[in-house]
Amino acid sequence: MIVYIIKRIAAAIATLLVIMAVTFFLMNAIPGSPFLTEKSTPKQIELANAKYGLDKPLIVQFKNYVVNYLKGDLGTSLKMQEGTPVKNIIFHQGKFALSIKLGISALVLAIAVGIPLGCIAAYRRGGALDGFLRVVTTVGVAIPTFVLATLLLILFAVKLEWAPTISGSLTDFRSCVLPVISMSFYYTCYIAKLMRTSMLDAINQDYIRTARAKGVKTRSIVLKHALRNSLIPVITYLGPVIAGIITGSFVIESTFAIPGLGKYYVQCVLSRDYPIIMATTVVLSALVIIMNLVVDVAYKIVDPRISLTTKED
């Protein structure tokens, strides 16, 4: 297991390097410059390029990125917060933490609600509750997040005044409720659907029939035997979701005026803020790689039969 993890970390570093290279050359292949505006003259752009070292050959610029990253220096923003170190924007202004907080809360809610709902729906297959849940989850998967968020905002913040329109830094419970619900609703529904399917699959297995024949209580059949097996698809789904839930927070953060990182993932490309593009991509990639590792290890815990390496069985 330890050897496996070390190998994975080595692979992760190589992956990050490749990601950096691809991102760097892709973003430089896009026409335009961070300094282009309606009113900037070619001379202005030339001056600004010289000021920030963008006039150097690409390969030199790339080398500088790699060297600086190894030193822990993520560069300074060219456009979005001109002159501010990218590290400050991402970490010191609390943006990353805020997006993670929002994302994790939404994820926890999605898991905590989605898995039981899926189990119940599967167990009461064909019943009224199953039918109702099927409608709700289908709507939940179909409705775009920004529509749901706007609806919740208008209804609960403006009309009923139960929550603030500006959620800000999410320091109290009331300002968290709407963004977290808006964000997790899709995932809750998706997980419930996924769970229902895999649970159905599990409870039709022979070992469940055996357990039932032996007189084991329904409750423990579901919780002890079926649940564990049916969790695999959900866990597989969670890996990529973590990345999506953090980058996808853009709409939610914008709708509820939360000063998170979401906006920076989108706006940095549009405004050609190269250091932010690089930094957000690398930080996010690192996060996804770590989460994938965690998911792989989680497989092993859920189902000991799964081998992480070919040698280890």
Place this chain on the structure above:
Amino acid sequence: MKKLTALLLAGAMVVSLTACGGGSGSGESASSAASAASSAVSEASSAASEAASTSEASEPVSEAAEGPVTEGFTINACIASEPETIDPALISSVDGSAYTQHQFENLMKYAMTDEQVADDPHMKMTEIVPGQAASYTVSDDLMTYTFTLRDDIFWSDGEPVKAQDFVYAWQRVVNPDTASEYGYFLNDIVKNATAIQNGEMDATELGISAPDDKTVVIELESPCAYFLEICAFASLMPERQDVVEKGANWTDPENIVVNGPYKITEWVHDSYIVMQPNEYYYDYENLGPDNIVWWLSDSETNILQSYQGGTYQFIESFPTDMIESLQASGDCFINPYVGTYYLYLNCEKITDWRVRAAMVLSVDRDHIVEDVTQGGQVPATGLVASGILDSTGKDFAYGVSELGAVYNWLSQQYPDYDLTTYSGKCELAQELYQEAVDEGAWDPNTTVVYNFNTSDTHKAIAEACGHDWKDVLGMDITLENQEWATYTNGLGEHTFGVARLGWIADYNDPVTYLELFVTGNSYNYGLYSNTEYDEAIKTAKATLAGDERDSLLYSAEEDMFAEGGFPVCPIYYYTNIYCANGLDNMGYTPMGYFFFWYATPAE
């Protein structure tokens, strides 16, 4: 291929929710999110109430839970999202300038007059008066301005404001190492500015000097009709060298030292900026609000909801389709805003002037402002935006005739057509177009490419124009949209047939527009070239305000819309739309800045 890679990177992202950079006027604001949301209300309401039942919040909240703690009279305003910078030398956006105007004061300043702006009794027009300068004198040849500073001016740390602070700031903007977006601003105006920008001279050679602590002397390259306006410009605000040299974070609340009425005291990035009165400001006693909270948001939906929920008292952007109902409720106002939305007609692609003239004539501008943009915009009749004044104070756009520059020459050459009506314009358009086709100067089967940057409004305007040209002239138009930075990059390559741009004036003088179409100007994307026109603009720039200059500029603009011309198709003049509630004594300039420093609660 380049376009494809841009799409690859940006494609999966929610492009429709992000506004394009730069100063966006009312014509640009459109929220697909909000309109889609309202149409989906019925389908989704069951899901919303389901989800909401988990909510445990029950007490009503009227204040934002997550705001700054403030005491006394507070203005909560939202005019934009996080500014790129608030360093005066580096700002380039209208919002950045607004924050700067509140924090700093230049030799001249905008002072409130009694004149009301548009329909809002609480909004006052402003004029240029001496600010940090007590008085100024101009030499007889109009080339040297000498400002004497007030005695009672101090920085917010108690140090006196010195003439050297102005010299330092002006040199800093022009210095190429600063890479200021407004570095070119003093070119051809202040002595040596152009040479310094080109790296041929040191910044210390700039024609501004401080013979003593209280005197600023500025030498010009040639007389400038709008020089006093430049002396109030946000990018040229005084700065203290020792403060700026603390590094890029000198504008953070804990480092910044200002000389204006307000000073930033707290800044939560992407959330809000708080400003409080600067106790060292000479008119501290009379300042209005105890706090100005500038909320930073880019969600039009959230901005509107927060306004309606009572958190904000002043907002500048919200979904365009809400304008009508907001106006009906009485707190939405439309201000004049000096800007023109226009189309470049590429003179190298559409080579015959009659075809270009036909295109200019056949756009139904009333339809565009009434049905597409819906923000009270005014159909444009010239390139120079309405609100720019000539030396007698007349609106330049209507200075020669009510028809406007686009139609002056045509109405004299073709008196048989009634150019006051759209149908008359179309008839003339068809006539001119047919003439060009008959002479073989234009192949009617040519497809013209119309480029615009991705936005619902620009798309709708492009569709409206394309429809008119097809309908009236039978021209085939292909619409191509590009994401903003790719688009601006492509303009310089002159590959388009038609391309849009909006130009907001920096100062109140027709030259700010007319200069754009001079041969070799970097904004002359349509490659218009007319030596007489170039000559006229050059002469006008060196001539002081008066009848002679006015007539030079008037005839230059008319030349542009005469035989051989029509490089541009003006669509509409911008307006500035805002909602304000409970505030009185606000100030405004048609350049788009709002001033709150003497604001009071409305009765």
